[in-house]
Every structure is written in structure tokens, then in C-alpha cells.
Amino acid sequence: TQLLEQSPQFLSIQEGENLTVYCNSSSVFSSLQWYRQEPGEGPVLLVTVVTGGEVKKLKRLTFQFGDARKDSSLHITAAQPGDTGLYLCAGRHAGGTSYGKLTFGQGTILTVHP
């Protein structure tokens, strides 16, 4: 299985701080999705990026797809306790034996303290 490395695995910050979560791979992806999962619930899609270099904003969240479509980042500005949760990236493979397959990163557990 081709891996999607997500970092950091854990992030504990104070309200108002900024943070960035990274997803990296040696594989090229046709698209990359970011999901957020709260305790007791399934993941919910936040955004899909499809073009190399693409930047999408969702309120205080900024998502970027790398130029080579091998990596992505999620930046949160002025984090709030409501941002607490598990963040997952998922890349859809663009070629090779894994063509079309969706691979998930290991996840980042974010805790924002009031």
C-alpha cells in the first residue's frame, strides 16, 4: 500500500494560535480530500482539491495542494475549541497499480484549549 504520511500525529494548542497539518507522499494524486472527525461520529468532508497549486479557504481553514500533487497542507488561523477533532487527509491515486484508489493518512488529533 502506498502511504500518505500525515504530521504531526498530535497537536495541543491554546485558543487563538495558528497551526498547520501536513500530508506528504511520493505518489501523485488526482485529488486530495480533507476530512474532520469528531468523537463518536464518522469523518465529514471539509474540502477537495484537484489542481496542483490550488488553494481553498473555508472560513479560518486554508487548504493547499502541492504543485506536483504529491502533498497538501491544512492551515488553521486563530484556532478555537470548536476546531478540536481528528483531521484526516485522503489522496486519490492518479496512476500505477493504485489508480483511482483513495488512501488515508494516519490522522492528526487536534486539541484546542480555551
Place this chain on the structure above:
Amino acid sequence: DVKVTQSSRYLVKRTGEKVFLECVQDMDHENMFWYRQDPGLGLRLIYFSYDVKMKEKGDIPEGYSVSREKKERFSLILESASTNQTSMYLCASSGRVGNEKLFFGSGTQLSVL
């Protein structure tokens, strides 16, 4: 609201038991998926289905089977449960092939003793 419903939130089973996990979606989606989620490993695909009576192995199919007799229902079967199958199981569905959004159920936390 669109919904993916998993029949049980928590299950406790004994080693060797046959276990059925049920999933129903009300969105008329063609694609359905079963994942397991373990800390530090993300989501790993067990099986998926693109149509009724059709199934494909994912990355970790060993010890599992599936059934899709109706479009809205996708069942995961553990033929003989083992302790290493203790995990959170997530069902998901999606529409057309492509960059489709996955809709997840709330998960079933299975403990095999």
C-alpha cells in the same frame, strides 16, 4: 439529511463468533465501502462495492467477507472473529466514480474478547 446508518454503535463478541455489521444508506449511492480505523493507522479499506452483488477486496480483506444484495445495504461479515479484529468499523457510501465525496456512518466499535 442524507444518511449512512450502521446498525450497532458498540458490539462485544467472543473469539470464534460469526459477526455481522450492517450498513444502510438512503442516498441511492452506487458505491459502498467498509473501513476499519485504528489509532495511528488512519482508515484502511477492507472491501468495497460498486454495484449490487458486486464486491472488490480492499487493502486488508483477510478474515472478512461482504454482502450486497440490495443497493442500499452493505454488510460486513467476520466469519470467525479474532482479537486482532477489535477495532472501529466505518461504513461509507458515495455517488459517481471520480472525486466523489464519501459519506460515513457513525461507526461500530467492535470488541472481540
